[in-house]
Amino acid sequence: MDTGSIAWGVTATALVLFMTPGVAFFYGGLVKAKSVVSMMMMSFGALGLISVLWILYGFNMSAVGGPLEFAGNPFSDFGMTALASGETANTDLVGATYGATFAIITIALISGAIADRAKFGSWMIFAGLFATIAYFPIAAWVWGGGWIMNLGTTLFGEDAGIGVIDYAGGTAVHINAGAAALALALVLGKRIGFQKGITKPHNVPLTLLGAAILWFGWFGFNAGAEWLNELANVGLIVVNTVGATAAAIIGWIVVEKFKDGKATSVGAASGAVAGLVAITPACANLTPGWALLLGIVAGAVCAIAVELKFKLGFDDSLDVVGIHLVGGLIGTLYLGFFATETGLFVGGGIEQLAVQAIAAFAVLIYSFIVAFVIGFAIEKTIGFRVKNEDEIAGVDTSVHGEEGYALVD
Template structure:
């Protein structure tokens, strides 16, 4: 990990994953109304600014624990990373910390899609800070930092079993976490004015496609970045081909369902399918053969294309389908490993143990994230208010909240 090549890849991967949050901003920005695009993109950039600072101050400290059942690490153990920056191994230690920050940032940014067109920016920033502190930082410790998810296999089946939860790059910590929180906030803020199927169209489809392209580009760092920690980076080839293959297959799965269901495959559907495939392969990228990654992708694309209709049937307004793509896709990718993980999957030579720990981890994070996000959202809504006034929503969130417009086509206006 100290080799120049490893360090170069660590810096590159960190930049790639950081670039994904502007990718989210573009992807989401194209999907909302023209008079909400600035607000939508600012929610991603606001998360980028705030969560970066919190991670450096105390979040990185919270993401590592000393014992299995610790809630989180001590936030003040190295406040502001002063000791890490001056200690032995500072170079690689700070690189790893920067890489970890990008995951925290994008997890929070993803949630914003569920409350598009109707949220106050200040309320969102307060939520983002509290959610990062109370949910993402502890969950990162549970999954990757020595916590209960990390040790779940040995806790249930004993050390001799060799069973462990597989979440290589964030199916539980990022996507299930963000998707559950998105559902909670959608319920707290309620439906947009005029919410019904077909009435709210994307205002800029090319912007959404650009965002999806940036996400796919950055995801090679998201999934493969941690390989810089291995001496020979021997797993990066498998991770790369699976990230490509599952995503491509998910595009196909999504547009086939669209064609069968609605008569036409859409570009927004193709972009959404790509994101769904990326979500599903995130936990599984290092533990599937390429053929099973393709199968995961096509199944996820098809299922998520159907899952986004749930909001109309169940009556919650998840504006940009964070639940249908990230929560459902994250669950599929995480649980799929219980069946198809190389050597340990139930259908590939393993017993039921892998499936058991995958399900417990997925639903443990889901329930915790939903409850805490719902409570935070309710408190903000009942105090300073989370949702803009109806008349402000109709007038346009951009001008009311930010005093800006995304497009000024006539300078006389």
């Protein structure tokens, strides 16, 4: 492979890795000042733990030999020893590291649902178990030769030209994380005094900085894999990543203006993330006009969806469900209607929508069950939620012995 393509692979890997600190800033600004360290540590904890697990055995689990296999053998190349000594080690190791960054951010995203009330040690146990039982196998299903990757051929045969489209992680990342977030929100229960307006973002500029970092890093997230494809579709991916995200900002703040009377900066940042989530699976399979429409729809619908937690009674602290689960579903199912050549409204039939729906809801159900079982087991044994008095006082000092804003004379 030429050095330019490898260089883009390394750059894309760094961009996606940078997204996890972006999540930390985005989430950190949204919580109360006495919980910002705890919130950001969940992202950095995931960055540390999942990186190690991926190198030891997660990468091995993320590829299978056929659609009937659940996951790869975790001990087939423990610690990547053989991979690092192979003839194509240069490209293989860059590709493996790029895959690690997706695993890391998927786990980090879940943490927003349990802000202000989770124990760090319990979170780390959950993160390791969920990555092993859910993310690594799902990555194999979607991208590593598993049943989702082969679903179109299984149902309609090779000649139909139908396959599940999930270019960069609508199912494996966003639906996966959103479903797990819903499960943990139910396991940990509501924050003390849960109601609309329970807390206001303590640092709006920090949240906007996080959103900006996420948008910046998302070019590696969506266009990164093109280093293996000689950048054949990179132009389309880049314009769609800009267009859908920008349109989603407009969709969100218009709904917010009608709903609440004001268009807020946090709304604009949330809309940007919703657009990024929705375009993730679709970035290489939509013309730019359809990508703009997707962004408008995702921004508007997610702006409404974040209110569901108050009507349905689950405390998803930072709207992981409303943005990532709903946005991931929108982007994944939208392809069934508008994917170039195979979408129902652009020359195709119902087949594309069918495989998109099966993949989306299978991942949703599996991730929810796994997260609920792991979270419930942790809560009933060592405890997942902090004491009420620690929640009221703020979890930073009780869990980490630090303050986010210590004023010293």
